[in-house]
Amino acid sequence: MTFLRAGGVLALLLAVARAADPRPLPDWPAVEAETLQHFQAIVRMDTSDPPGGEKPVADYLREVLTAEGIEVKVFALDPNRPNVVARLRGTGKKPPLLLMAHTDTVNIDPKKWTHPPFSAHREDGFIYGRGTVDDKDNVAINLMTMLLLKRSGVPLDRDVIFLAEAGEEGSVQFGIEFMVEKHFDEIAAEFCLAEGGGVRRTGGKVQYGSVQTTEKIPNRLRLVARGVAGHGSVPLRSNAVVHLAKAIAAVADWRTEMRLNETTRAFFERLAAISPPEEAVRYQSILQGDESGAAQEYFAVNVPFYNSMIRTSISPNIITGGYRVNVIPSEVEATLDVRALPDEDMAAFLEQMTKVINDPAIEIQRAPGHSRPGAPPSRLNTEAFEAIEAGIRRHYGVITLPTMSTGATDMAYLRQKGIQCFGIGPMIDSEDGPRGFGAHSDQERILEEALHLFLKFNWDVVLDLAAARP
Structure with missing residues (x-):
C-alpha cells in the first residue's frame, strides 16, 4: 500500500470514528462567553475562610442549576456555609461520578493587591482575583459541565453529581466532614474529580499534565x-x-x-x-x-x-x-x-x-488542629485515570504524571470511604508561583485561555466516563 493510499484509509477510519462518536459538540464560542460570565460572578463574591461565608456562591449555583431543570439539594451545618449537591441521573448501569470543588477561599490582605482581590479584573489575557486558581476555576468548570450535559441530553450510564462544598480552607467541619458523616449517600460515587492537579507550562511550552492520586497527611x-x-x-x-x-x-x-x-x-x-x-x-x-x-x-x-x-x-x-x-x-x-x-x-x-x-x-x-484521614492512593489502572490521561494527551499533547500532593485536599475523606479520587486542574505557568501570581498569593490569576481549555478537557473526560455507550 502506498503512503497516499494509507493516508486515505487512515482519514476514512478517523471520519467513521468521529461519525460514530455520540458525544455532542458544544458551540464553544458561546460556551466560553457564558463560562466567563459565571466565573467572574463567583470570583467577585467574597467567600474568604476565615471568617467563612459561602452562601452567596451557593445561592448563585443553586439558582443557575435549578433554572436549567437540574436536581439540586442544599445541606448546611451553618446556614451561612451551605454545601450544594446537584445530580444528573443516568441509567445506573455504572456507579456515579462525583465532580467536587470548594467555594471558599483563603483570606486576603487588600493592601497587597494591585487589582482588587474580588474584582475578577481582566488584563492581558489573565483574570485576577482570589480563588481564580483555588478553587473557583473548578467550581465554574463543573457548573458549566453540568449545564452542558443537561442541555445536550446525552444519555448517561452514570449519575453525575456536582458537590460545591464549603470549608475546605481549614473549616472542614462545615463541608466535606459534614457531608461524609451526615449525607454520604448524596455524594457516594465510584470516581471523583476534584482539585489538586493541573497542566504545567514553562516558557510558553506545555511540559506535562499532573494528576493528584494521593496526598500526604x-x-x-x-x-x-x-x-x-x-x-x-x-x-x-x-x-x-x-x-x-x-x-x-x-x-x-x-x-x-x-x-x-x-x-x-x-x-x-x-x-x-x-x-x-x-x-x-x-x-x-x-x-x-x-x-x-x-x-x-x-x-x-x-x-x-x-x-x-x-x-x-x-x-x-x-x-x-x-x-x-x-x-x-x-x-x-x-x-x-x-x-x-x-x-x-x-x-x-x-x-x-x-x-x-x-x-x-x-x-x-x-497539637490540635484539623488533619485529614489517611487512605491508600487512588489506583492508576482505572477507567478514570485512563480517561484523564487520554484527555490530557488529546487537549494538551503531553504525558501525564500521577502526583502525590504534599499539601492537603478534601479528597482524603472520600478516599477513606473507598472512592477513587483524582485531582485535576487548568494549565498553569510554572513561572507564576515564584512571581507571586499563584494560589494563595497576593496577585492570584488564571489565563483565560487555560480556563476555557480546562472546560473542554473536563467535558471530554466526563463524557468518556459517564456517557452511555452505543
Whole structure:
C-alpha cells in the first residue's frame, strides 16, 4: 500500500470514528462567553475562610442549576456555609461520578493587591482575583459541565453529581466532614474529580499534565522543653531555650526514610522519560533507592517539593517562649508541621523522633488542629485515570504524571470511604508561583485561555466516563 493510499484509509477510519462518536459538540464560542460570565460572578463574591461565608456562591449555583431543570439539594451545618449537591441521573448501569470543588477561599490582605482581590479584573489575557486558581476555576468548570450535559441530553450510564462544598480552607467541619458523616449517600460515587492537579507550562511550552492520586497527611506536633527558671545573668545547663534549639536542629537534620508508592514511583519513572539526561539520572537513582543519598540531597537543596514527595517531612514553623530578656524561662515550645506519607505509622514515627532528639527535657505532643484521614492512593489502572490521561494527551499533547500532593485536599475523606479520587486542574505557568501570581498569593490569576481549555478537557473526560455507550 502506498503512503497516499494509507493516508486515505487512515482519514476514512478517523471520519467513521468521529461519525460514530455520540458525544455532542458544544458551540464553544458561546460556551466560553457564558463560562466567563459565571466565573467572574463567583470570583467577585467574597467567600474568604476565615471568617467563612459561602452562601452567596451557593445561592448563585443553586439558582443557575435549578433554572436549567437540574436536581439540586442544599445541606448546611451553618446556614451561612451551605454545601450544594446537584445530580444528573443516568441509567445506573455504572456507579456515579462525583465532580467536587470548594467555594471558599483563603483570606486576603487588600493592601497587597494591585487589582482588587474580588474584582475578577481582566488584563492581558489573565483574570485576577482570589480563588481564580483555588478553587473557583473548578467550581465554574463543573457548573458549566453540568449545564452542558443537561442541555445536550446525552444519555448517561452514570449519575453525575456536582458537590460545591464549603470549608475546605481549614473549616472542614462545615463541608466535606459534614457531608461524609451526615449525607454520604448524596455524594457516594465510584470516581471523583476534584482539585489538586493541573497542566504545567514553562516558557510558553506545555511540559506535562499532573494528576493528584494521593496526598500526604498533615500532623501538628509540639516540642515542649522544660527546665529551671532563673536569672539571665547566671546561665544554666538546664536552659529550656537551649534544649529546644538543639531538639529543633536534630529533627530538621533528620533524613527520614525515603519510601515510594505506586504514585511516586510512576511520577519519577515518567519524569525520567521526558527529562534531559543529567536530570533523568537523578530520577533513576531515586527509583533504585539512592544508596549514596546524593539525589535526595540535591532535591532537598534545589527541588524541595520532590524531597517532600519521597518521605514524611518535618518543618519547624513556630517557636514560643520567654517573656523577659533577664529571665530564663522554665518552658518553651516549638510547633512542627509534619506531613506524613499515606502509609506512615505515626506511633512508630514518634518513637523514632524521640530517639533522634534524645533529650529527656523534651516532650513531644500532638497539637490540635484539623488533619485529614489517611487512605491508600487512588489506583492508576482505572477507567478514570485512563480517561484523564487520554484527555490530557488529546487537549494538551503531553504525558501525564500521577502526583502525590504534599499539601492537603478534601479528597482524603472520600478516599477513606473507598472512592477513587483524582485531582485535576487548568494549565498553569510554572513561572507564576515564584512571581507571586499563584494560589494563595497576593496577585492570584488564571489565563483565560487555560480556563476555557480546562472546560473542554473536563467535558471530554466526563463524557468518556459517564456517557452511555452505543
